[in-house]
Amino acid sequence: xxxxxxxxxxxxxxxxxxxxxxxxxxxxxxxxxxxxxxxxxxxxxxxxxxxxxxxxxxxxxxxxxxxxxxxxxxxxxxxxxxxxxxxxxxxxxxxxxxxxxxxxxxxxxxxxxxxxxxxxxxxxxxxxxxxxxxxxxxxxxxxxxxxxxxxxxxxxxxxxxxxxxxxxxxxxxxxxxxxxxxxxxxxxxxxxxxxxxxxxxxxxxxxxxxxxxxxxxxxxxxxxxxxxxxxxxxxxxxxxxxxxxxxxxxxxxxxxxxxxxxxxxxxxxxxxxxxxxxxxxxxxxxxxxxxxxxxxxxxxxxxxxxxxxxxxxxxxxxxxxxxxxxxxxxxxxxxxxxxxxxxxxxxxxxxxxxxxxxxxxxxxxxxxxxxxxxxxxxxxxxxxxxxxxxxxxxxxxxxxxxxxxxxxxxxxxxxxxxxxxxxxxxxxxxxxxxxxxxxxxxxxxxxxxxxxxxxxxxxxxxxxxxxxxxxxxxxxxxxxxxxxxxxxxxxxxxxxxxxxxxxxxxxxxxxxxxxxxxxxxxxxxxxxxxxxxxxxxxxxxxxx
Amino acid sequence: xxxxxxxxxxxxxxxxxxxxxxxxxxxxxxxxxxxxxxxxxxxxxxxxxxxxxxxxxxxxxxxxxxxxxxxxxxxxxxxxxxxxxxxxxxxxxxxxxxxxxxxxxxxxxxxxxxxxxxxxxxxxxxxxxxxxxxxxxxxxxxxxxxxxxxxxxxxxxxxxxxxxxxxxxxxxxxxxxxxxxxxxxxxxxxxxxxxxxxxxxxxxxxxxxxxxxxxxxxx
Numbered sequence: 001x002x003x004x005x006x007x008x009x010x011x012x013x014x015x016x017x018x019x020x021x022x023x024x025x026x027x028x029x030x031x032x033x034x035x036x037x038x039x040x041x042x043x044x045x046x047x048x049x050x051x052x053x054x055x056x057x058x059x060x061x062x063x064x065x066x067x068x069x070x071x072x073x074x075x076x077x078x079x080x081x082x083x084x085x086x087x088x089x090x091x092x093x094x095x096x097x098x099x100x101x102x103x104x105x106x107x108x109x110x111x112x113x114x115x116x117x118x119x120x121x122x123x124x125x126x127x128x129x130x131x132x133x134x135x136x137x138x139x140x141x142x143x144x145x146x147x148x149x150x151x152x153x154x155x156x157x158x159x160x161x162x163x164x165x166x167x168x169x170x171x172x173x174x175x176x177x178x179x180x181x182x183x184x185x186x187x188x189x190x191x192x193x194x195x196x197x198x199x200x201x202x203x204x205x206x207x208x209x210x211x212x213x214x215x216x217x218x219x220x221x222x223x224x225x226x227x228x229x230x231x232x233x234x235x236x237x238x239x240x241x242x243x244x245x246x247x248x249x250x251x252x253x254x255x256x257x258x259x260x261x262x263x264x265x266x267x268x269x270x271x272x273x274x275x276x277x278x279x280x281x282x283x284x285x286x287x288x289x290x291x292x293x294x295x296x297x298x299x300x301x302x303x304x305x306x307x308x309x310x311x312x313x314x315x316x317x318x319x320x321x322x323x324x325x326x327x328x329x330x331x332x333x334x335x336x337x338x339x340x341x342x343x344x345x346x347x348x349x350x351x352x353x354x355x356x357x358x359x360x361x362x363x364x365x366x367x368x369x370x371x372x373x374x375x376x377x378x379x380x381x382x383x384x385x386x387x388x389x390x391x392x393x394x395x396x397x398x399x400x401x402x403x404x405x406x407x408x409x410x411x412x413x414x415x416x417x418x419x420x421x422x423x424x425x426x427x428x429x430x431x432x433x434x435x436x437x438x439x440x441x442x443x444x445x446x447x448x449x450x451x452x453x454x455x456x457x458x459x460x461x462x463x464x465x466x467x468x469x470x471x472x473x474x475x476x477x478x479x480x481x482x483x484x485x486x487x488x489x490x491x492x493x494x495x496x497x498x499x500x501x502x503x504x505x506x507x508x509x510x511x512x513x514x515x516x517x518x519x520x521x522x523x524x525x526x527x528x529x530x531x532x533x534x535x536x537x538x539x540x541x542x543x544x
Numbered sequence: 545x546x547x548x549x550x551x552x553x554x555x556x557x558x559x560x561x562x563x564x565x566x567x568x569x570x571x572x573x574x575x576x577x578x579x580x581x582x583x584x585x586x587x588x589x590x591x592x593x594x595x596x597x598x599x600x601x602x603x604x605x606x607x608x609x610x611x612x613x614x615x616x617x618x619x620x621x622x623x624x625x626x627x628x629x630x631x632x633x634x635x636x637x638x639x640x641x642x643x644x645x646x647x648x649x650x651x652x653x654x655x656x657x658x659x660x661x662x663x664x665x666x667x668x669x670x671x672x673x674x675x676x677x678x679x680x681x682x683x684x685x686x687x688x689x690x691x692x693x694x695x696x697x698x699x700x701x702x703x704x705x706x707x708x709x710x711x712x713x714x715x716x717x718x719x720x721x722x723x724x725x726x727x728x729x730x731x732x733x734x735x736x737x738x739x740x741x742x743x744x745x746x747x748x749x750x751x752x753x754x755x756x757x758x759x760x761x762x763x
Contacts, residue, residue: 240618
């Protein structure tokens, strides 16, 4: 069953992946060789041979076949390769200093996994979630936590938790780590929040069991979150949500391309697309159906969306999915629009309400056919994104223009930490500069307001054909001068004096072709220069 | 979101915003009022969500459309966009956390800066069930409320104490303001954008319209 779907997807992607045909064939060959052994064997083989393109291809096209046990290996391998671990980002560089947002983290963590029925599982998940977020924030104090980041991190925690849970010795967290956890909390002289206290207790219960496997997995989990945060979520973690709003603006842009009529009807040219905020900031994880037991999450669409983002290295995926969702629900949206037009105080409220009502992600995500086609569409559209048109809508250091751009290549794009941190620093500076700007003013700013040099650069960037004409004419000039020098040996008489004289003679007259009679022609610019050189030229007669 | 959110069976539509620090219980106050539900582990609100409930005040059906907002500071620029057209607001703090009370000043300022001038405001000290952890004395909050001409109630979304009352007080205050202006102006209000469809349409001014006119005619 999955194989059939998988092959269909392959066919659809045949052209999308440009140049990937041989890899595709190789993949099919490998996959059929493994037939009967299942995807686990295939992934294992790719992992041992470090065949990253193959793994990427697998994650892109076959995520339905992945269990969470496989998924975490694939995610770790891909994310670790995208931002290789260096000495600088080793775990020991974590600063013990409390991050300013930790209280907010605790508030949100204590409200996570709320529907889970297994209480001890819930506590352990929360402890792990909190530990991961705080670790990230302490290691990168320049990052700001946003409500919703905890939803994204919880997706990773769930993927890694699954396997650990089946392991009878899961409870064991190393004694040192428990101590570290307690120490760091104690040094702040703060009230120990229940979540942390519980984590510490959980540590206490099971410290006798040593399980290196778990420690290893936790390191991998942290590396995944670290890499994902820095490469994909940076934009949301400056001091404000301005760059997140910039990303949201891509949704109306995409809808306009897909369905200009709907774009007009929903007034998307005039209103801010805040309705999509929670789905984009949390990559749909906030609005998914709350799960009562962990087993039911195994085939959650959220994991497939993350598979696609991590393998395509593109944060356009959630934006495209959202835009596709809106367009695919056009008929219902228009109906709701008519029904509710008088039910809200203003248009932005109404559009927010009807879009959120129609796009109840949790119901759509229950419909397997619907989301399968959504993912396929997203994959195709992602490869069609043209950055040329998007620059100017986003800040130049945005993840959408740097580290999570839609790539057409099958090779993984690799980034190093200093580069990423530099990008983030620049985003912080720019964010500070644009703080008082509205979203539209920001776009003008990105489009070249930074300096006149940039403005010129942007102009040429936008009008490449004009630039070509300039280049050609410059080339012609140089060519002409060269010929002249070669011919005369000097530049003195580059332009014949007589030519100027003739020009002067004809100035102000043209041949009226209909009567072959010479008629006075008045240069419209003459008024401007009237006072000086050309005062002898009469004013424009009104009949002209 | 229930179906009532989108129905037309009402005489007036009041937009109300629910603001205050993160974790003070805004979402639970709302769910207690609209669906009589409470969930101690309800998810954090990301961005803005809304719910409605129609109640009867002085024989009129009033649909309260309540917009619940994220409490984290960085969301303020976004949530304040939803203050537009609100006729009422509830600023919520947690009686067991003094910090959330101290921030009410900021929230009030935020509201005055971004909402319409004559928005009716209520101050709510939530989590009154946590009496043993009380950090904000009732008298102090009451003073603050009267100084700033705010309605004031202490509530508990957990045991539903005073929740209905707090919302009702606010809605009644708005209604009285609206009906007073209605008499003053003799306005027949036919603003299609907010007036309800149905038999009441020609008789019922929209809160929005009254509000707009009132700023020039009254006080």
